[in-house]
Amino acid sequence: MDFRFTSAQEAFRAELRQWLQANLPGDLRGRAFASSRCAPDEVEKLRAWQKGMCQAGYVGLDWPPEFGGRGASIVEQIILYQEMARAGSPQFVNRGGLSMLGPTLMKHGTPAQQRRFLPRILTADDLWCQGFSEPNAGSDLANVQTRAARQGDRFVVKGQKVWTSMAHVADWCFLLARSDPAAARHKGLSFLLVDMRSPGITVRPLRQMTGEAEFNEVFFDDVAVPVDNVVGPEHGGWAVALTTLMYERDLLTFIRHISLRNALERLVGLVRARGQSRDPIVRQEVAARWLGEQALQLNAHRSLTKILRGGEPGPEGSTSKPFWSQLDQELAGTASRILGPHAQLRNGTARAPDEGHWAYYELLAQASGIRAGTSEVLRNILAERVLGLPKD
Secondary structure, eight states: OOOOOHHHHHHHHHHHHHHHHHHTTTTTTTTSOOOOOOSHHHHHHHHHHHHHHHHHTOOSSTTTGEEEEEOHHHHHHHHHHHHHHTTOOOOOOHHHHHIIIIHHHHHHHHHHHHHHHHHHHHHTSSSSSOOBTTOOOOSSSOOOOOEEEETTTTEEEEEEEESTTTTTTSSEEEEEEEEEEOOOOSSSEEEEEETTTTEEEEEEEOOTTTTOOOEEEEEEEEEEEGGGGGSSSBBBBHHHHHHHHHHHHHHHHHHHHHHHHHHHHHHHHHHTTTTTTTTTHHHHHHHHHHHHHHHHHHHHHHHHHHHHOOOOGGGGGGHHHHHHHHHHHHHHHHHHHHHHHGOOTTTSSSSSSSGGGHHHHHHHHHTTTTTTTTTHHHHHHIIISSOOOOOO
């Protein structure tokens, strides 16, 4: 593909760069690296920031105008991610709604659902969490056991979800539940939109080794969900969920890649500042991570080429996620080896290098091979759907 940007795209970049420089709050600047979005007061700041960017026309750039977007190409969306990282801006707090649920509703939602939910996704007035994983159905999503029993004009939901990011601050949850227990595993599932303030919902934060509790387990005890909140056909939720996962694993690849590059550039700057850039072992390690980042970028451009030619994200997107997971963990390990024992010191500790961000990064990176689909399951997807190998 042509890696050059058009004059119109470069003009958009200049306009956006100027706006970010003038409008990014000082207390959010620098939050593109190892940032937290767990504490309720921080979440409110991030909501306000997303709403401000929405009012300026920078949220949902690639959404069609009839859904509140600008109808821009995904190239402008990538420029947005690049410039936000360059400015040190945090990512959008409602990125699950923007990148996963929004496109899903545009494809499978009713006009009423689109009118009700899409505008508030853009402004972050409604924060969304993803109710897919369960204690026995994390990577094996078809094994979902949470039940949704039809009772007249509503479903009654009973079950448990786990590893639910942002559930403790979310307003809504897009949920996959088994609505026909007698059907085959991939059938009999329904895709529901659940108000997190509904009676019968209990959210229990799961403390991570970073010290934060972004993940949660969520219990549904006879929670009533209107039938109007079913996305797609009743018992047809598997196809809807696959649409959601395709966007999660492909379009979010660009966000992950830009965040990784931002961290890598920060490490390079730190190595130079510490006078370690002439150490051949350090140079070799950093160069290896840099080559991996470039390979990830080229693979992202390959997916982008397919999308720009009118295609949709497909199973090929599963190549980027496991590679990113490995590279993210390798980068964290490289930083820890270069910084030595001081890499274990957290923010606020005397002699903690780079304000202790790398200690946080090292711990956070351990989950990279699990979240958004484990590397093992994604390799199975590649084997079966891309290479055509027989199922195990």
